[in-house]
Amino acid sequence: xxxxxxxxxxxxxxxxxxxxxxxxxxxxxxxxxxxxxxxxxxxxxxxxxxxxxxxxxxxxxxxxxxxxxxxxxxxxxxxxxxxxxxxxxx
Amino acid sequence: xxxxxxxxxxxxxxxxxxxxxxxxxxxxxxxxxxxxxxxxxxxxxxxxxxxxxxxxxxxxxxxxxxxxxxxxxxxxxxxxxxxxxxxxxxxxxxxxxxxxxxxxxxxxxxxxxxxxxxxxxxxxxxxxxxxxxxxxxxxxxxxxxxxxxxxxxxxxxxxxxxxxxxxxxxxxxxxxxxxxxxxxxxxxxxxxxxxxxxxxxxxxxxxxxxxxxxxxxxxxxxxxxxxxxxxxxxxxxxxxxxxxxxxxxxxxxxxxxxxxxxxxxxxxxxxxxxxxxxxxxxxxxxxxxxxxxxxxxxxxxxxxxxxxxxxxxxxxxxxxxxxxxxxxxxxxxxxxxxxxxxxxxxxxxxxxxxxxxxxxxxxxxxxxxxxxxxxxxxxxxxxxxxxxxxxxxx
Numbered sequence: 001x002x003x004x005x006x007x008x009x010x011x012x013x014x015x016x017x018x019x020x021x022x023x024x025x026x027x028x029x030x031x032x033x034x035x036x037x038x039x040x041x042x043x044x045x046x047x048x049x050x051x052x053x054x055x056x057x058x059x060x061x062x063x064x065x066x067x068x069x070x071x072x073x074x075x076x077x078x079x080x081x082x083x084x085x086x087x088x089x090x
Numbered sequence: 091x092x093x094x095x096x097x098x099x100x101x102x103x104x105x106x107x108x109x110x111x112x113x114x115x116x117x118x119x120x121x122x123x124x125x126x127x128x129x130x131x132x133x134x135x136x137x138x139x140x141x142x143x144x145x146x147x148x149x150x151x152x153x154x155x156x157x158x159x160x161x162x163x164x165x166x167x168x169x170x171x172x173x174x175x176x177x178x179x180x181x182x183x184x185x186x187x188x189x190x191x192x193x194x195x196x197x198x199x200x201x202x203x204x205x206x207x208x209x210x211x212x213x214x215x216x217x218x219x220x221x222x223x224x225x226x227x228x229x230x231x232x233x234x235x236x237x238x239x240x241x242x243x244x245x246x247x248x249x250x251x252x253x254x255x256x257x258x259x260x261x262x263x264x265x266x267x268x269x270x271x272x273x274x275x276x277x278x279x280x281x282x283x284x285x286x287x288x289x290x291x292x293x294x295x296x297x298x299x300x301x302x303x304x305x306x307x308x309x310x311x312x313x314x315x316x317x318x319x320x321x322x323x324x325x326x327x328x329x330x331x332x333x334x335x336x337x338x339x340x341x342x343x344x345x346x347x348x349x350x351x352x353x354x355x356x357x358x359x360x361x362x363x364x365x366x367x368x369x370x371x372x373x374x375x376x377x378x379x380x381x382x383x384x385x386x387x388x389x390x391x392x393x394x395x396x397x398x399x400x401x402x403x404x405x406x407x408x409x410x411x412x413x414x415x416x417x418x419x420x421x422x423x424x425x426x427x428x429x430x431x432x433x434x435x436x437x438x439x440x441x442x443x444x445x446x447x448x449x450x451x452x453x454x455x456x457x458x459x460x461x462x463x464x465x466x467x468x469x470x471x472x473x474x475x476x477x478x479x480x481x482x483x484x
Binding site (some may be wrong): 012015040042043044045046047048068069070071081 | 110115117118119121123124125126127128129132137226466
């Protein structure tokens with residue numbers, strides 16, 4: 001935890017991208033139509049209403065309608081659909 | 091990325107079982123790309139996967155109690171494999187291509203353009219004589235030599251150009267313009283008047299002038315005589331008379347123009363029709379035109395046009411715009427301008443070359459729904475023209 005904080009302050013100080021420095025996930029959203037999760041750790045649940053993705057900081061829960069897994073690779077997941085709710089839980 | 095997927099080929103896979111997320115996570119851990127993942131039901135998953143990765147996934151799924159099968163395979167590799175399996179088809183396609191390429195080296199159509207006096211058949215016959223016929227191979231002919239041959243053998247030709255595009259040979263020709271017939275200088279001639287006029291000056295370079303300034307002459311009157319009669323000569327002498335005879339000529343031209351003109355106005359309603367022409371047959375798609383009066387705009391597309399080879403399939407879109415005819419009064423000034431222009435053009439066309447227009451006067455008059463314009467012009471022209479001396483005149 002200590003090293004995590006130290007890395008965060010270095011990233012802050014040197015203006016490095018935090019997702020690289022902290023080795024955490026980067027989430028990009030396009031409106032509420034698409035969500036891109038980089039640096040994920042796999043899928044826990046996948047239905048067209050709810051999706052749970054494992055990440056480094058814990059679990060990301062996406063709720064919505066007609067959710068569709070556009071593509072999935074070792075680094076990133078792209079999900080299309082009407083996104084209603086995002087929930088982070090550790 | 092998409093190109094690579096399409097090239098290498100991918101499969102649409104259906105998976106059945108419980109805990110399908112396990113398969114997705116397996117793909118992630120083994121760095122297998124999957125896309126368009128669609129959860130049809132709780133126990134049913136469909137997705138796309140590269141064909142090369144399918145083997146690995148198939149093994150894993152079967153080991154873990156999933157049912158997996160391929161719904162569809164697509165991609166260049168798949169197609170190539172499929173075609174290679176059907177060897178006769180592949181060979182057929184290959185040979186047709188070879189035959190097509192071989193045949194495109196021959197001339198299949200010869201067109202002659204630009205001929206007016208010379209018959210196209212004459213040119214084709216002459217081409218046949220040098221061995222240029224339908225079925226000739228391009229490489230075996232020397233076009234420049236053929237052009238020269240035709241130039242020598244067809245005297246009416248001024249220029250010829252042979253152009254070969256694919257299987258089509260276009261023979262472009264330019265014909266000689268025949269020069270106006272001239273009377274030989276040794277033939278005895280008189281100079282006579284072409285038009286009525288008042289003589290202004292006579293310059294007789296050869297022969298005797300029989301008119302002088304101020305004389306009024308009618309068309310056909312003798313102006314310079316080619317028959318020389320002298321007191322001390324027994325017989326008259328005949329000569330080739332020539333010279334310039336300038337005379338004042340007068341023109342009176344009349345032209346009328348209506349005061350109202352009919353203009354077509356679009357009503358806004360339109361109708362569309364498509365005509366497909368295949369070979370010589372026409373197929374119409376759409377209803378018959380219901381408008382009384384209409385303007386049609388055509389757009390045509392040739393569907394197939396490969397290597398300038400016309401395969402006669404043509405699609406024509408015709409748009410009919412309904413129009414109504416409206417009568418409109420034209421500005422008097424515009425009518426006057428148009429009439430003046432027309433009359434002056436007619437005058438220019440009637441006078442002889444190298445004439446001098448001394449004076450013109452145009453008068454306009456309104457008659458019912460028309461405007462009448464009258465033009466008077468005074469011109470100085472060389473009215474002399476040569477005429478053979480006939481035997482009777484002797």
